[in-house]
Amino acid sequence: MKQIITIIALFLMNMTFAQDKNARASLEVDGVCGMCKKRIEMAAIKTKGVKSAVWSIDTHQLDLIYDARKTNLDSVSRHVAAVGHDTKAIKATEEAYLSVHTCCRYRDDEVQKEHQEKN
Numbered sequence: 001m002k003q004i005i006t007i008i009a010l011f012l013m014n015m016t017f018a019q020d021k022n023a024r025a026s027l028e029v030d031g032v033c034g035m036c037k038k039r040i041e042m043a044a045i046k047t048k049g050v051k052s053a054v055w056s057i058d059t060h061q062l063d064l065i066y067d068a069r070k071t072n073l074d075s076v077s078r079h080v081a082a083v084g085h086d087t088k089a090i091k092a093t094e095e096a097y098l099s100v101h102t103c104c105r106y107r108d109d110e111v112q113k114e115h116q117e118k119n
Helices: 002-022 036-047 073-082 094-098 109-118
Strands: 025-028 050-055 059-067
Touching: 002 025, 002 109, 025 073, 036 073, 050 073, 059 073
Parallel strands: none
Antiparallel strands: 025 059, 050 059
16 A cells, blocks of 8 residues: 555656646847847757747747756846847846847847838
8 A cells, every 4th residue: 555655646746847847938038120039049949948939029028938947037038148138137248239230239229110110
């Protein structure tokens, strides 16, 4: 009887840990165009444990599926900021921001207006 209870307990523990394997979350990330989209998604995907990253130009939401045992949202935010894009949690350094293409300079009001006019 003890063996059966132990087996059931181990099974339930495995089920609990498996839930962290595919955590879902969204981050707000600044950007303005398709080049930003590619850069943001690649930075997120290169974060160990991230399985899927899709950024929306319209909503600025980065939707993630990740293994919470291997990474967290802070780590993803750091990787995205390192390639020049601000998140709510972490602002990109000036050096990282200036490394993006001039049409991707989302902090510049003129660039934002240009992209809004195109849409």
